[in-house]
Amino acid sequence: MMNKLKLWAIALPLLILSAAATSCLDDNDDVVAVPTALVTVRPAAEGFTMQVDENTTLVAANLDKSPFGDKEVRAIITFSLAEPKSDGNVKSVYLHSIDSIRTKMPEPTLGELDNETYGNDPIEVIDDWVTVAEDGYLTLRIRTVWGFTNVKHRVSLITGTDPENPYRLVLHHDAFGDLAGTFGDGLIAFNLKDLPHQPDEEVTITLVWNSFEGKKSADFKLKFHKSAVSAPSSTAAAPYTCAIR
Numbered sequence: 001m002m003n004k005l006k007l008w009a010i011a012l013p014l015l016i017l018s019a020a021a022t023s024c025l026d027d028n029d030d031v032v033a034v035p036t037a038l039v040t041v042r043p044a045a046e047g048f049t050m051q052v053d054e055n056t057t058l059v060a061a062n063l064d065k066s067p068f069g070d071k072e073v074r075a076i077i078t079f080s081l082a083e084p085k086s087d088g089n090v091k092s093v094y095l096h097s098i099d100s101i102r103t104k105m106p107e108p109t110l111g112e113l114d115n116e117t118y119g120n121d122p123i124e125v126i127d128d129w130v131t132v133a134e135d136g137y138l139t140l141r142i143r144t145v146w147g148f149t150n151v152k153h154r155v156s157l158i159t160g161t162d163p164e165n166p167y168r169l170v171l172h173h174d175a176f177g178d179l180a181g182t183f184g185d186g187l188i189a190f191n192l193k194d195l196p197h198q199p200d201e202e203v204t205i206t207l208v209w210n211s212f213e214g215k216k217s218a219d220f221k222l223k224f225h226k227s228a229v230s231a232p233s234s235t236a237a238a239p240y241t242c243a244i245r
Contacts, residue, residue, distance in 0.1 A: 035076045040135045041098070043070045050077065050093075053134045054223045060095040067098060074101040074137055074189035076130070101139065103189045106169065109160040118156045119174025122212045130187060133205055133220035139189040144173060147181035157190045161208075166196055171209035197224050 039050035039058060048066035050058040061082040068075075079093040110117050124143040125131060131141045142155060154174040162168040197203055205220040 035130075036078050038074070038076055038101075038130050038132065038139060040072065040137060041066055041068055041075050041100075042072050050075070051135050055089050057090045058093045059090060061092045062094050068100060074103050074139055075099060076101060076187070101187045101189045103137075103191060104155075104157070105191055106157040106159045106194070109158050109170075114158055114161075114170070114172065118158060118172035119154060119176075120210055121153075121173045121175040121179065122210055123155070123171065123173035124211050125171065125207065125209055125216070125218065126185065127218075133192075133222040136193050136222070136224040137189050137191055138169070138205060138207070138220065138222070139187065140171070141185055141187055142173075143183055143185045144175065145179060145181050146184045147178045149178055151176050151178040153178065155188050159195070165206070167203050168206045168208065171207060173210070192222065193224065199224075 037050075037052055037058070039052055042049050042051060043066055047060070047064050050060070052058060058077075058079065060079075075098050077098045078096040080096065082092040082094045107118065122144065126141040126143055128141045130139060132139055138157070144153065146153070153176065156172045156174075158170040158172055159166070161170050192205070195203070200223065202221055202223050205222050206217055207220065208215065208217045
């Protein structure tokens, strides 16, 4: 899995609900909102910023206040470039839509009680443009079986599982018995600001999870935002068909 600057339009296959976005900013019914970037929304002294990665910042030309108030959240947005198009690494954009992604802090390991406490139901991590480590966050597109019981699955990221490697993280999934149904996808983000790091240091994150085919792992390169602002323990669920908590 590679970290890339992803600013192109990609249609996610049949995952996005037809419901309106968290903040629908374009009244033109002919405009189809296709996700064009994954960002961190941060409040600022004047308005808010949308951080794409460690180097690229977007500023909305058509919205003065963040729809999420003073919360820092990961979000998926649709935008087009505005005038002036850029000022160095800061780009002015016209924001068409913005949806928050379920954003959580990692949990500490409980040793042998991890599976019992956090669940060990199978889950897949999808190699996709929205599965990325950037700006101090790990954002994942996940896939598992979902029934029709309105049960919210819990997805947790566990730290401290390897005393010699603080960057080994284990993804746990508790389906709360909702194990029959069809495969569906969702998005979830984890704020990794509390992992040990130095300014401008790049670290390698190793993610481990229990897939439907057995144990899997993947490595991610990660840099942290200089502010290291704490995110809320959770935000509104992502605009995907499956409920996550």
